[in-house]
Amino acid sequence: MAIHSTAVVDPRAELADDVEVGAYSIIGPNVKIDSGTWIGPHVVVEGHTTIGKDNRIFQFCSMGAIPQDKKYAGEPTRLEIGDRNTIREFCTFNLGTAQDAGVTSVGNDNWIMAYVHLAHDCRVGNNTIFANNASLAGHVTIEDWVILGGFSTVHQFCVVGKHAMLAFTAAVAQDVPPYVMAAGNRAVPAGINSEGLKRRGFTPEAIRNIKNAYKTLYRQGLSYDDAKAAIIAQAADHEELQLFVDFFAKSQRGVIR
Numbered sequence: 001m002a003i004h005s006t007a008v009v010d011p012r013a014e015l016a017d018d019v020e021v022g023a024y025s026i027i028g029p030n031v032k033i034d035s036g037t038w039i040g041p042h043v044v045v046e047g048h049t050t051i052g053k054d055n056r057i058f059q060f061c062s063m064g065a066i067p068q069d070k071k072y073a074g075e076p077t078r079l080e081i082g083d084r085n086t087i088r089e090f091c092t093f094n095l096g097t098a099q100d101a102g103v104t105s106v107g108n109d110n111w112i113m114a115y116v117h118l119a120h121d122c123r124v125g126n127n128t129i130f131a132n133n134a135s136l137a138g139h140v141t142i143e144d145w146v147i148l149g150g151f152s153t154v155h156q157f158c159v160v161g162k163h164a165m166l167a168f169t170a171a172v173a174q175d176v177p178p179y180v181m182a183a184g185n186r187a188v189p190a191g192i193n194s195e196g197l198k199r200r201g202f203t204p205e206a207i208r209n210i211k212n213a214y215k216t217l218y219r220q221g222l223s224y225d226d227a228k229a230a231i232i233a234q235a236a237d238h239e240e241l242q243l244f245v246d247f248f249a250k251s252q253r254g255v256i257r
Contacts, residue, residue, distance in 0.1 A: 052083040067120035082108040165193040178243040209238040
């Protein structure tokens with residue numbers, strides 16, 4: 001274990017033997033950090049926070065501070081961070097609240113740039129990219145492979161589906177279906193994330209099917225219920241459209257239109 005002489009690590013914290021803690025960082029008593037993780041200088045990790053393996057957390061980050069929620073009354077809620085995440089400077093990840101599941105969670109292999117804010121009870125999946133200053137309000141779900149552009153924001157309780165992409169400064173106030181690009185304030189659909197899908201190995205046929213589903217949802221003048229029914233029917237023959245089916249089942253705020 002390599003802990004800088006100026007770092008303050010509570011003796012009750014649980015750190016794997018090879019964890020590194022940089023100068024002037026503070027690690028609280030209820031923190032657990034797994035092997036291979038590097039905590040840079042001037043980082044504060046507090047609260048009931050669990051950090052997995054091989055993460056890199058850069059200077060001036062705040063992990064596990066209490067929620068920015070007036071209802072919070074000191075409950076022992078949690079922050080859970082998975083493995084192999086890169087979290088750049090000045091990020092703030094808050095604990096969950098008792099009004100939700102009590103946990104803010106981040107999965108694996110995420111690339112999170114500077115000044116990103118994850119509010120209480122957010123759920124971030126795997127392989128996401130958050131550009132600088134992207135911010136999530138409370139109770140937001142960001143699914144796998146989502147890209148958030150710089151200064152993009154997501155309203156509380158929204159869901160952003162797998163492989164979706166938010167443009168620079170997009171302000172999302174309703175759910176974003178999988179594969180869809182969202183742009184503007186308020187955010188509206190702007191096509192599908194076709195370039196991202198190509199990079200992830202989606203076949204031309206699969207991308208064409210996704211484009212057709214997008215047209216069904218947004219370009220054929222159908223009601224939302226009729227478009228959902230049509231896409232659900234299409235998904236029976238096209239596996240890649242199952243993500244739409246799963247998304248429709250859990251979307252509660254309505255989709256961007």
